[in-house]
Structure formats: structure tokens, C-alpha cells
Amino acid sequence: MRITGLEAIPVxxxxxxxxxxxxxxxxxxxxxxxxxxxxxxLVGLSETYGPDxxxxxxxxxxxxxxxxxxxxxxxxxxxxxxxxxxxxAVEVACLDLIGRATNRRVCDILGGPVRERVAFSAYLxxxxxxxxxxxxxxxxxxxxxxxxxxxxxxxxxxLKVKGGVLPPAAEVETMRLLRxxxxxxxxxxxxxxAVWSVETSLKVAYELERSGVWLEYLEDxxxxxxxxxxxxxxxxxxxxxxxxxxxxxxxxxAVDARAVDVILSDHHGWGGLRACQELGxxxxxxxxxxxxxxxxxxxxxxAAMTHLASVVPAMVVASDTHYPWLTEDVLSGDGVRFxxxxxxxxxGPGLGVDLDEDRVAKxxxxxxxxxxxxxxxTAELVKRDPGWLPxxxxx
Amino acid sequence: MRITGLEAIPVxxxxxxxxxxxxxxxxxxxxxxxxxxxxxxLVGLSETYGPDxxxxxxxxxxxxxxxxxxxxxxxxxxxxxxxxxxxxAVEVACLDLIGRATNRRVCDILGGPVRERVAFSAYLxxxxxxxxxxxxxxxxxxxxxxxxxxxxxxxxxxLKVKGGVLPPAAEVETMRLLRxxxxxxxxxxxxxxAVWSVETSLKVAYELERSGVWLEYLEDxxxxxxxxxxxxxxxxxxxxxxxxxxxxxxxxxAVDARAVDVILSDHHGWGGLRACQELGxxxxxxxxxxxxxxxxxxxxxxAAMTHLASVVPAMVVASDTHYPWLTEDVLSGDGVRFxxxxxxxxxGPGLGVDLDEDRVAKxxxxxxxxxxxxxxxTAELVKRDPGWLPxxxxx
Numbered sequence: 020m021r022i023t024g025l026e027a028i029p030v031x032x033x034x035x036x037x038x039x040x041x042x043x044x045x046x047x048x049x050x051x052x053x054x055x056x057x058x059x060x061l062v063g064l065s066e067t068y069g070p071d072x073x074x075x076x077x078x079x080x081x082x083x084x085x086x087x088x089x090x091x092x093x094x095x096x097x098x099x100x101x102x103x104x105x106x107x108a109v110e111v112a113c114l115d116l117i118g119r120a121t122n123r124r125v126c127d128i129l130g131g132p133v134r135e136r137v138a139f140s141a142y143l144x145x146x147x148x149x150x151x152x153x154x155x156x157x158x159x160x161x162x163x164x165x166x167x168x169x170x171x172x173x174x175x176x177x178l179k180v181k182g183g184v185l186p187p188a189a190e191v192e193t194m195r196l197l198r199x200x201x202x203x204x205x206x207x208x209x210x211x212x213a214v215w216s217v218e219t220s221l222k223v224a225y226e227l228e229r230s231g232v233w234l235e236y237l238e239d240x241x242x243x244x245x246x247x248x249x250x251x252x253x254x255x256x257x258x259x260x261x262x263x264x265x266x267x268x269x270x271x272x273a274v275d276a277r278a279v280d281v282i283l284s285d286h287h288g289w290g291g292l293r294a295c296q297e298l299g300x301x302x303x304x305x306x307x308x309x310x311x312x313x314x315x316x317x318x319x320x321x322a323a324m325t326h327l328a329s330v331v332p333a334m335v336v337a338s339d340t341h342y343p344w345l346t347e348d349v350l351s352g353d354g355v356r357f358x359x360x361x362x363x364x365x366x367g368p369g370l371g372v373d374l375d376e377d378r379v380a381k382x383x384x385x386x387x388x389x390x391x392x393x394x395x396x397t398a399e400l401v402k403r404d405p406g407w408l409p410x411x412x413x414x
Numbered sequence: 415m416r417i418t419g420l421e422a423i424p425v426x427x428x429x430x431x432x433x434x435x436x437x438x439x440x441x442x443x444x445x446x447x448x449x450x451x452x453x454x455x456l457v458g459l460s461e462t463y464g465p466d467x468x469x470x471x472x473x474x475x476x477x478x479x480x481x482x483x484x485x486x487x488x489x490x491x492x493x494x495x496x497x498x499x500x501x502x503a504v505e506v507a508c509l510d511l512i513g514r515a516t517n518r519r520v521c522d523i524l525g526g527p528v529r530e531r532v533a534f535s536a537y538l539x540x541x542x543x544x545x546x547x548x549x550x551x552x553x554x555x556x557x558x559x560x561x562x563x564x565x566x567x568x569x570x571x572x573l574k575v576k577g578g579v580l581p582p583a584a585e586v587e588t589m590r591l592l593r594x595x596x597x598x599x600x601x602x603x604x605x606x607x608a609v610w611s612v613e614t615s616l617k618v619a620y621e622l623e624r625s626g627v628w629l630e631y632l633e634d635x636x637x638x639x640x641x642x643x644x645x646x647x648x649x650x651x652x653x654x655x656x657x658x659x660x661x662x663x664x665x666x667x668a669v670d671a672r673a674v675d676v677i678l679s680d681h682h683g684w685g686g687l688r689a690c691q692e693l694g695x696x697x698x699x700x701x702x703x704x705x706x707x708x709x710x711x712x713x714x715x716x717a718a719m720t721h722l723a724s725v726v727p728a729m730v731v732a733s734d735t736h737y738p739w740l741t742e743d744v745l746s747g748d749g750v751r752f753x754x755x756x757x758x759x760x761x762g763p764g765l766g767v768d769l770d771e772d773r774v775a776k777x778x779x780x781x782x783x784x785x786x787x788x789x790x791x792t793a794e795l796v797k798r799d800p801g802w803l804p805x806x807x808x809x
Contacts, residue, residue, distance in 0.1 A: 092526035121516045131487035300692035
């Protein structure tokens with residue numbers, strides 16, 4: 020089986036005005052749908068970052084590397100692509116192809132699942148009111164109300180708050196109210212995206228611990244391996260990161276500095292599903308936890324993330340996902356349905372998902388109209404607040 | 415495709431009287447050939463330690479775990495088998511099955527090869543004269559002569575000496591003569607199996623470095639992570655181990671102590687080919703080298719080791735193998751042929767090897783005759799030297 024074509028379809032998909040420490044999401048998020056075709060007439064799917072990151076030049080390089088070769092040669096592709104992002108995008112599409120060709124699920128190509136249901140976390144944002152059903156979330160009380168909707172609708176038992184938006188005391192109060200509302204069995208996380216100083220991070224951890232608000236982990240309170248290590252040596256609750264350890268090169272220094280407890284993987288950035296399996300083994304070997312980070316994404320990534328979490332034994336905490344914020348998926352059929360905050364591994368073959376061509380065309384057209392050209396959360400917030408600067412640390 | 419049967423065939427295969435720091439090899443070595451059968455009539459092969467290690471009770475457990483399940487469920491098997499040795503043996507046979515079922519090589523199931531030719535090392539032993547073609551090797555000069563035969567016959571460009579047999583000064587002299595005879599481009603290794611004290615290890619390294627005999631690595635000069643770390647901090651040449659880091663649990667302490675430069679993997683002990691791929695990623699991530707250890711083995715393991723080394727990018731040094739000491743393989747056909755010290759990855763499908771049933775029967779019968787019941791190199795040397803004790807450190 021040889022790859023005969025690689026097609027990259029940029030799409031722009033409606034997104035609510037979700038806030039973070041850099042600014043706010045634009046009305047559309049960008050993704051790239053990757054489609055490989057083979058001489059046997061099979062199609063393999065993948066999804067990755069938007070064309071602002073996976074540029075046309077990169078797509079050309081990917082095409083030159085993979086067309087004419089076999090989809091089993093993913094390691095060779097990775098070296099020739101010289102980009103973990105491209106390598107990951109190509110690998111997932113190759114695994115989808117191999118699965119379709121051999122009538123196996125992607126998880127069964129990767130050693131077989133250790134769990135058939137994968138738990139996900141509610142990913143809760145402070146947000147502006149917008150063209151969405153969720154309304155404004157600008158206070159601790161509104162965040163608790165939003166969490167209630169997510170729990171009711173999707174069954175999540177893990178709640179992650181994207182922090183770094185309100186002053187730290189208000190975010191501590193948010194976590195306190197969430198603990199009060201959802202009880203001791205609900206796993207809570209707070210992620211201010213490194214907008215706090217070390218000193219503020221210590222104070223927040225102290226206030227949370229003193230209030231009896233144990234977090235499953237505090238994610239990236241402050242910037243850098245050295246900063247995280249300074250926080251970690253003086254607090255009790257675990258520290259997670261998807262910011263100071265995002266490459267292989269950062270792992271050894273982070274372990275050496277004892278900077279983190281949990282590494283949040285992301286197959287889009289780390290080089291694919293196999294790479295994240297290897298990351299899982301590294302975390303287990305060094306007694307670190309492993310979770311899964313998410314950007315705004317569609318159902319292809321949702322399927323890939325579910326297959327991945329099913330095969331990484333160490334991935335025992337709920338994975339992040341932006342999926343519930345999506346108003347319409349590009350998949351054919353009803354798309355993905357959460358049950359008790361979890362997803363079953365799609366039955367396959369391959370990733371187990373197919374595209375709705377009309378929807379793909381619609382969102383590709385939105386991209387072509389230029390509704391958003393690159394992700395720039397800061398520029399988006401400057402439209403609302405001309406003086407805004409994403410200073411770090413802000414507090 | 416479901417597994418319908420698991421068969422374990424213990425074999426005893428002639429072995430020359432090879433010496434090491436524990437004693438000497440018995441006239442036969444023990445291995446177990448594993449054969450999985452499926453409802454589609456396929457057979458998957460694997461080879462592992464002898465029945466003294468992979469006991470009948472373990473084989474029963476393996477049978478209970480895998481029969482009725484699919485060969486893609488290797489991760490599930492690993493957890494249920496509760497033994498990395500069993501998990502590795504079963505995994506290789508499952509990969510052979512999957513390869514045969516999908517007409518793919520094992521290396522292509524594992525991400526695809528990054529090299530099609532795998533370099534191996536001459537594994538040179540001091541030895542007694544025996545029923546073999548190699549004669550006695552009891553002096554530095556005889557070791558050089560043996561190395562010449564291995565180089566002429568197999569084309570090896572890496573020479574590993576199993577040391578810990580002669581007094582350290584004689585082994586230093588051996589390495590000096592090998593360097594003199596085979597020139598600066600020949601990679602040399604010395605492995606005394608941890609029979610030296612830290613002080614002796616330092617002296618040997620000093621003598622080698624002072625004589626201009628650079629070793630690719632010095633393997634396990636002394637015992638334990640703490641001992642290796644004491645040697646490593648004061649010598650220049652790299653230290654390798656297959657003794658103080660043989661489990662996942664030992665990696666973090668070894669990295670923390672800066673005990674070693676190179677970890678020698680072994681898919682038979684670490685849990686299989688995927689496990690060793692993950693070990694390769696760990697080594698690369700922590701800037702350690704990775705090589706491959708060997709016990710006495712047959713052609714099935716030879717094929718598995720070749721597939722493995724072809725897919726682990728970090729495995730850039732020659733792998734160990736006892737294969738040249740084998741007088742007759744259990745494979746059908748001519749068996750394995752080294753070319754320039756290397757093997758091509760078998761073209762498959764699966765591992766790409768098949769059994770000669772007559773030879774299997776012959777060596778199984780030898781096992782059943784009880785020619786050797788368990789590996790005990792010390793007991794074997796006591797037969798020659800009644801006062802022998804494998805004291806460590808001996809020097």
C-alpha cells in the first residue's frame with residue numbers, strides 16, 4: 020500500500036469568546052484537516068493546528084516526504100519531516116490508513132487498549148457573552164453556574180478552570196465555590212497559564228490548601244522549569260505543566276530540577292500517538308503523572324485523543340478537551356457524545372470517524388473568506404480593551 | 415483473529431565452555447520456543463529463557479491469559495502476565511502473528527525501520543577447549559587469535575570481550591593487543607560482569623586510558639548503581655550496564671546518581687520489543703546511549719533482535735549476540751548469515767523466520783534427556799575446580 024496523495028484542508032470553525040491570560044479567543048478557531056490517499060483507494064484522516072502553524076510550505080514538505088512511500092514508515096517520515104507537529108499529523112493519518120487496511124482500530128495497532136472508556140475533564144473558561152448558548156462567565160458564581168451546565172450535560176466529574184483571568188483571590192474563591200458545590204469527589208484543576216509570579220503562586224497554593232480545596236493538580240502557576248521548581252518545593256498539591264515541558268529536550272532538566280509532578284501530553288505537538296506512548300513510559304519511569312492537554316479541536320482529534328488515552332497505561336487522570344465548546348463537528352453523523360464525562364473508544368476501523376464533506380466545505384470556505392488568519396488572542400482582546408497588555412507575571 | 419493455542423517447547427542446545435566471572439557455560443544452554451496458534455491457522459513464534467526461568471507454571475499462566483483473546487492485545491497481556499519476561503515472549507509471538515496476518519514485517523508494525531542493516535558485535539569469551547572449533551582461549555594472545563577468526567568469518571568491526579576471568583592486568587593487556595591488532599577504527603568493549611571493586615575499576619580504566627586504549631564503553635566494571643557512579647565520576651570512557659539497570663524502577667535512581675552512560679536493553683527481560691522502543695526513547699531523552707545485551711540464543715531471538723535494532727533510532731552501537739557460538743540453529747534453511755558484522759532485517763512477513771521441526775525435536779529431546787536442568791555456571795566450574803567460589807569483587 021502506497022500513499023498517492025496528501026491533502027491539507029484549512030478550516031475556520033466558530034468559537035466562543037473564551038478568556039485566558041493572553042486575551043480571548045477570536046470568533047473562529049483554525050484547524051487543518053489532513054487527508055492521505057493510497058493506491059488501494061483508502062483515505063486516512065488526521066487533524067492538526069491551523070494553517071498559521073502548519074503552513075502551506077510545511078504541507079508541501081509533508082507531501083514530498085510521504086507520497087510514494089508506505090504508511091508503515093512513520094519513523095522515517097518523522098526524521099524527514101523535521102517537525103514533531105508535521106510528524107504527528109502524518110502519523111495519525113497513517114495509523115488511520117493502516118487500521119482501515121487491516122480492519123483494526125488505531126488503539127489495537129498501538130498495543131491494544133488498557134481501558135475502553137476514556138475520562139475527560141470539563142474545560143471551564145471565563146468568557147464574554149457571545150453568539151453561544153453559554154452566556155457571560157465573569158465571576159466565581161457564574162463559573163459555578165457554567166460548571167453545573169457542563170456537569171449536567173456531559174457528566175464530567177473532573178473540572179478544569181482556565182485561570183489567570185480574574186485576580187488570584189477571585190480564582191481561589193472560584194475553586195472554593197466549585198469544591199463546595201460539587202463535593203469532595205469532584206477532581207478540580209486550575210490553570211492560570213503561568214501568569215503568576217512564584218510568590219503569588221505560593222500564596223494561591225497556601226490559600227487553597229488552607230481553605231481545604233485540594234486540587235488534583237495546579238497547572239503552570241508560573242513560568243519556566245526554574246520557577247515551577249521554586250513553587251513545587253514548598254507546596255503540597257501536585258504541579259502539572261503543558262508549558263515548561265513541551266519538548267523531549269525539556270524533560271531531563273525538569274526531572275533534574277524536580278519542577279513538576281504531571282506532564283500534560285499532546286499528540287499534536289509531541290510527534291504523534293506513539294511519541295505520547297513513549298512519553299507515558301517516561302513519566303511512569305520517573306514517577307511523574309501524565310495527562311492530556313487540549314487546544315480547540317474537531318472530532319478527528321477527539322477520536323485520536325481517545326485512542327491514545329486508551330493505550331497509555333499511566334494516563335489515569337481525565338484528559339482535557341475543548342470539544343464541548345464546539346457547535347458543529349465536521350464528522351458525519353451525530354459526532355461525539357460524552358457519557359458520564361467519558362468517551363468510548365470508537366469501534367473503528369482506524370480512528371473510527373468519517374467526514375461530512377458539506378461541513379468540511381463550509382468551514383473551509385469560512386477560512387478562505389479570511390474570517391481569521393492566525394490565532395492571536397491578545398489582538399482579539401485589544402479590540403475590546405485597547406490598553407491591554409499580556410504582561411507576565413501579571414500578579 | 416483469536417489465539418487458540420500456546421505451546422512452549424524447552425530445548426537444550428550445545429554450547430561451548432565459555433568463561434565468565436561466575437564460572438563457565440555448561441555443555442548445553444536452555445531456551446524455550448513459544449508457538450501461538452490462531453483460529454485462522456496462523457502460527458506466531460517467539461523465543462525466551464529456558465524452562466529454569468520460564469517455568470511450566472508460568473507457561474500455564476500465559477496460556478490462560480492469551481488463549482481466546484486477540485494478538486493485538488499485548489498491553490492487556492502484559493498486565494495480566496505480571497512478568498516482563500512472559501510479556502516479552504508473548505508480545506514477540508503476537509507481533510509475528512500480526513505480521514503474518516497482514517503481510518508486514520515486525521519492524522513495519524513498530525513504526526518502520528530507521529536502518530535496514532543492523533550491526534552486531536563479536537562477543538569474545540575466554541574459554542576452555544571443548545567439542546567446538548574454537549579451541550582454548552586462556553591468554554591475551556589466544557583472545558587476539560579468536561578475535562581474528564570472528565572478524566574473518568563474520569566481518570565484525572566491534573569486539574566485545576567478556577572479562578572478569580583473567581586478572582585485571584591480563585585483561586588490560588588483552589584490550590591493548592586487540593587495539594594493536596585491529597587498529598583505531600575497531601570499537602572495543604570489555605565486560606567483567608561487576609567482578610571488580612571500585613578501586614580496581616578505576617585502576618583498569620586508568621591503565622586503559624594511559625595505554626591509549628579507548629573503549630567504546632566499559633561494561634559493568636563494578637556492582638550496583640552507587641558503585642558505578644563512583645567509577646563514572648572519575649573516568650573518561652563511557653560506562654555501560656546490563657546489570658545495575660535491568661528494570662524500569664532502576665532507571666530514575668541511575669539517572670539521578672549519574673551512574674551510567676549506556677543502558678543495554680534486552681527485549682527478553684524488559685517486556686518485549688515495544689518496551690525496548692520506549693527504553694530507547696528514555697535513553698535518548700536523558701542523553702544516555704542504548705545498546706543491546708545478549709544471552710545464548712537461537713535464530714528466533716536473532717530475528718527479533720534485528721527487527722528491534724532496526725526500529726530504535728538511538729541504537730547506534732552494535733548489538734551483542736551469542737549467535738556465532740551456535741553450531742546449529744532451529745530455523746529452517748541456512749539460518750542467519752552475517753555480512754560485514756551486520757544482519758539485514760529479515761524480509762518477513764512477521765519475524766521472517768520458520769522452524770525446522772526435526773531440529774526442534776532433536777533439541778527438545780536433549781532437554782527431556784536432562785542434559786542440563788538449569789543454568790548454573792558456578793556449579794559447572796566447580797566440576798573443574800572444586801574450590802571455586804564466585805566472589806565479588808574478586809579483584
